[in-house]
Amino acid sequence: MRVLLSWLRELVDVPGSAEDIARTMSLRGFAVEGIEPVPADVSGAGGPADAVLDFEVTGNRPDCMSIVGMAREIAVAYGVPLKPAGQPPAAPKRKAGLADSRTQGGRPAGKKGGAAGIDIVIESPDLCPRYVGAVAEVEMGASPAWMQRRLEASGIRPISNIVDITNYVLLETGQPMHAFDLARLAGGQIRVRAARPGETLRTLDGQTRTLPPEALVIADAERAVAVAGVMGGGDSEVTAATRTIVFESAYFNPLSVRRTSKRLGLKTEASMRFERGADPSLPPAAMARALVLIETTGAGRPRGRVIDRYPARIRPATLRLRRASLAGLLGCPIPDRDVRRILERLGFTLGKAADGWRVVVPTRRGDVTREVDLIEEVARHYGFDRLPVTFPALAAAPPPVDPRITRARQLRRVLTAAGFFEAVTFGFTSEAAAAPFAPAADLVPIANPLSESFAVLRPSVLPGLIDAVAHNRRREQRDVRLFEIGARFTRSGGERRAVACAWTGTAAPEHWSGSARAVDFFDIKAVVERVCGAVGVAVQTATSADSSLAAGSRADLIADGTRVGVVGRLAQAVADAHGLPDDDPVYVGEIDLDALEQLAAGRTIRVAPLPRYPSVTRDLSVLVADTLTAADILRTVRDSAPATLVRVNEFDRYQGKGIPDGSVSLSLRLTFRSSDRTLTDAEVQAATDRVVAALKERHGAVQR
Amino acid sequence: MSNHPSIDALRQLFEEQLQAASTEQALKGIHDAFLGRKSGTLTQALKGLASLAPEARRETGQQLNALKSDIELALDERLSALAASRPPAGAVDVTLSSRGFPIGRIHPLMRVRQQVEDIFTRMGYEILEGPEVEDDYHNFEALNMPPDHPARDMQDTLYLREPIVGGTWGAHRRSTGARGAPGGAEGRGWLPAAQVRAATLLRTHTSAMQIRYMKTFPPPIRIIVPGRVYRRDNLDLSHTPMFQQFEGLVVGPDVTLADLKGTFEAMLRELFGDVSVRLRPSFFPYTEPSAEVDISCQSCGGAGCGTCKHTGWLEILGSGMVHPAVFEAVGYDPGQVTGFAFGLGMERVAMLKYGVDDIRLFYENDLRFLEQFPL
Known part of the structure; x- marks a missing residue:
């Protein structure tokens, strides 16, 4: 998440330098991959040079894939207040010469109270629990320079005033938005439904895609006009000719967006946020922000009222946090006031309980579902470095090594x-x-x-x-x-x-x-x-x-x-x-x-008694066929010799002069020994003779 | 009484030459130069005595004869000393190069592995290996990464076209401490030849063994599992599609994050010497809270340099307290036990410890690289 320092500072008066923020936040779970100096924002003309901090936001924290989200974390880390989101950044910037003479401050909710020419129907509330839509009359053009700079610094290419507003709101609040050309929506309808078998859509990147059967789409009266939460369609996109738009600010089921995004091989700023879990409470606020921006930047004016369809209401979770669990997992008790300070500043609501607290989790924190998640939040901002250093007690004998x-x-x-x-x-x-x-x-x-x-x-x-x-x-x-x-x-x-x-x-x-x-x-x-x-x-x-x-x-x-x-x-x-x-x-x-x-397996070492009587050796040379293996010859020797033969080895092998073709001269050394007496010459000779006889009989061996 | 000056000069000349002579040959040369029958300088001098007056002849004669016997004695002494120092028959030139005795080397990654194994063995850990081909359940699902979990993207997995039978593990524990009946369902009871029956992927981390072990043995647990893991990564300076990890798991009634800190400090200080250790909050699906562990940069001593990207710290391992969902998956009661787990990359340790800047060197097996790690 690329965060422009000057933009961040509008939301939180953080005292430190970019380097200081990077150091501090890396110890709160947001490593900084790099700090990139950029020229000062137009807002600070003549002011100090600006910088972009590239935060590594872990997959469990989609709420921090926004300026507001990072500002909230930084506010807790530095103990400074978070200014309320939604302050129009345009206010101090109108001086910068926006060609806008219109009065501003138009409230997004239309006074007419009418449907404003759009009909929104959610057919799959399980995949789309909430859909907020609003219509605006617009004058297409370029967005103001300050907005373009902020988008560019954040890694997003400016396109047009309306598209830029959707991206600006996405970056600021984390809520992905989309703009349709109302004139290109058949029947003036938005239907949130599952894709029809074989349904195709030409997406904004110009590719015609066959939609997977489980995909959720935004459709008009006739056909799909966007892949919900992933990418809009080319046929309904806003163009220079667009006069009226429909803004979309919705909450889609994370799993559904993830599956569709994977199946299509399409990863976008929107899909990355929806698949990790967006905030179901955010769409109306983000819509209000977009409508304010339309007016303040002179891009147009809202028409009619904002439509908020929320058929599958998502209620905030309430969790128990026990002092004993906190101390038990972290290895030391954490003072109550620190627990309350950290969690409340992160947006949790704390109520008292006998053994701790009852904690209401803000809907943007879909990652916090268990007590242990709350413990992590406390530990993260309390500081891992403040925890004691101990060593696990050995409770059982260590098992054998593999x-x-x-x-x-x-x-x-x-x-x-x-x-x-x-x-x-x-x-x-x-x-x-x-x-x-x-x-x-x-x-x-x-x-x-x-x-x-x-x-x-x-x-x-x-x-x-x-x-x-x-x-x-x-x-x-x-x-x-x-x-x-x-x-x-x-x-x-x-x-x-x-x-x-x-x-x-x-x-x-x-x-x-x-x-x-x-x-x-x-x-x-x-x-x-x-x-x-x-x-x-x-x-x-x-x-x-x-x-x-x-x-x-x-x-x-x-x-x-x-x-x-x-x-x-x-x-x-x-x-x-x-x-x-x-x-x-x-x-x-x-x-x-x-x-x-x-x-x-199971082999053990057992010591044999050392020999008490001397051994006797006999050398023996035989001529055998050269196709005969040494193993065969040695087997015959062992088979024919008495048990007193303790060892036999080849000590010479010769072929060549004096040896007939096809034969080989093999010299063997036989070692005899008995464990209960000294062997006599006669015994050994008899044994050797038996061996020679056997070699002759089995292999036609000739003694040399 | 004055000495004949040429006699003193002769004596001095002899002594200088004797000093310089170190061989039998040289001594013989000196003998000939002074005492040679015809041209020896002393011989000549003695012959010259005849021309002197009787008085002078007597005195000079005595002096010359004294010098002669001194020279003969000195030469004899030196000759016998030389003879005594001559090497005996069959003596060798001990400065010639030795016959050589080829000795191999342990691979640097295995050197690190053995060292880490030793550190944890002394801390009372069981060291064991697990299968490299795994199934989805042990590698992902039971580790709190159900299908479609976004965290699976963090680990690009290599899959097999068809399942095969994985390797065995834990045969040494067959008779001790096993729970459940032999031959029970995979993982539930103790399988005598505990083996992966239908392995479909190459494990992306050694964490899969956490599940196998906890499903087989009751707490308390204190294990280290070293081994190879695989990711769908291209080869570059810092990535290889296969690398080596240590998995650590400690489970008991009162295991805390503070224990994790203490364990890492002990281990990392033994591995790297006098370094500082710090924990940074992070995210892994199977731990909560999760922490990356850094050591102070040894190249710059923490001041900031290119090696540590000017932060003064080097990331060395990922860790955290075992997620209650993991305990639930293996049938432990998360209300009764806590634990910590960690994964340490052997390449990372070896690169920092030995100053290796290209991970591919570990897999080229170049002898010129390997021989730099003495046995």
Whole structure:
């Protein structure tokens, strides 16, 4: 709400500067977005420069979308009186040379007492509880310079004397008004009714609109002439040729105006006030103001009496305000005299009650419907800064922390220790970027996306992470290790949490000792194993068919028979789509944290006794087909060995010279130990022989 | 008795050269220069003795021999000292650069998040997460924003084309403190896998969890819900379509606005150091009274500068006393309990705390940005 300081000062003698008012009012709930110096108003010719204060009026305070409304708040804040609204600002300004010789002070209520040639009927009193109309003979032209300046300073373009008066009254009082050309209203009628099915209207902005079925319209005897509370129609608007007008000053149902405004995609100064809730008591006063302005500015004279149709009377609410509630919510008692001073100056009427007050709420304050709303009014003007500072008492033992939060911290420790930087990327992505990670039918599209790049919820954390890798690659960063913990979404699985990591560049960075090495599958595998291990789950890898990863370097992560994630080298097509260079592979892994945690649930740490007898190791080299997986071989070793085999690991793998094509030499280290005795050489040899025999029998392995 | 002047000069020359010599090579050079069999200056001098008169020869000879043995001794000492300081076999040059031990970083937003979580944990709050996809009831309606409420315009919402199943929450409370019978109607009773069944929108604020929590647990309540929220905002210097919030909710029999003030002062001073905190009246549909909370501008110390738009204050969070309509929606008696709620933006905190002027930096994940936040 742009408020011209000189206009404001006509209503309230506020002592401070614009900056002072801004500071004071921001602590009363009206932040000031800016102070704009403007040349002095004509009224103050030779006086100090003027300013516009741009107040941020919150959605609950439509009553402050006006000069009077802001003046009232400022008067309370500064403890100065609010001058009665409706003082014609024209009075001191007629000196400014308005070409008006007519006598003024014509009372709006016509003495003839006649209908003045207009018939007003409210057909939908629920949507239009009150409609005030009046007729005036006018001489179209420009409005006086002072009025034009005030409108312009307030952000409204001057149009003509009559239209400017409607806007001036709107700005001053907050009551939206409209002017119709009486000659263009068929049958001299105003009918407030619901739109007819398929009814159209060419609005003032020149567009022909089909009116939504629930819309409330102002119609003449034949057709709609305005969208009630939103915008007038082009066919009935006042023009240079207009001789007689009908002023409208009404109260429309907020919800109805809001729905219509939304359906039409049409937001106006009027609709913004009506949809938040105008003051049902205001229309007659605003009409009187408009009619005075017509006369004082020489735009014309009222004809006949003002018609006030008020079929659905809105009565002011009465609320209880208890001292105990006030003190209970604010944390300290507020002196009675402050309560009375604040509320009365805001326009509330206070009556006594045993435990506090009975408060009558002015109709402009539709936002005040409960005791707590009154408490807010008191606190706002009493000053939040005057309330004490205390600390809430702890009444119960704090509940446990969500383990997911503890888990996320643990994963951050594990992954940062492995050299990974944490990334945070958006929860949505483009359809193309999502495609490699979920079937099209499983993607979750956003109904109203901002752009194509945010069209679907991410089915995987990876697309965003790969984008971040690409971003860094384009900025001279060859070694990139990133991870992210966050939600991902599919239609079949819903919202699930995941952790993903991506690694490109070196596994060991360049060093003078020559130890640099590029990252490979077994590096990223170690990372995902470590992540799963941190949660308490051991995972196995199995060859995968995941098409986002490169064939031959991809694996599913399996825990307790469940697939909990994938790991491998990013498919080249996916890397290309993200603009990554061909030469450096990107290794990625992603794990479903919800699944992992379900598997880990209830796992506790139980300590095993330390070994008391020495272990014995045996190394074993076998030639096997190179299509055989290590997992198969190790399974055979474990199956065939006695329980004293505590560990088996591959320590060498060789293909090439001396090894037949299609074969591989695999060296295994077997560690045996018993918990109750020292194993003999013979026992260990027998066990090793059994293993060799089993490998030969199951896999055709040849011992080297 | 006067010393042969050239002998003193020789001694001085030797001492200067010895002083400057730091290697075995240099010491050998000195040895040769003075005592070299043919051209050593001292050797020459000794040879020259033969031409002197017997008296002078004896005296000069003594002096020259004394100098010779001094030089030999001094050189030996220095040589053995040098040998003692030579590095042992296999010694390394400790000034060569280290092998490097790649260490990652925690994202600055998560750094802020962990810090705020820690502050509230110590204040006895429960920290928990909630689903990111939500339904209209929890995100708006129960928060005193019925359909067509103008306040919905304040939060431009992203909707899903079709509903999906939202994330789980509160599994850790399954066995403790739950009210109502398991398997009851959504929200009414305690669902063992409390989950959003038909989520239709991306939550615009973490406040949706206020409703889920209060519908499940009785007061008193003291919770913090960190998480991602979504708005239909274009990317610019100060907006991103997704950002991170903390929701705070405290409910009990006597929770006051003064308690809210005390809580924020404690929290913000711990987060930002020695700052002033002030409350400004504001409007949110789900709180009454509502307040924006400001901290004094750290760039200018409150004097007014570009950062604080010359007000001396920086807006840091929105808050208020829980609206009675919200209590009614979750089945609490507003006559029996009061409470306060707040929403704190992690980006806002991180921007002020670390001097970041473009919110997009948090989402680009540029390593050169991230590495500025040490572990």
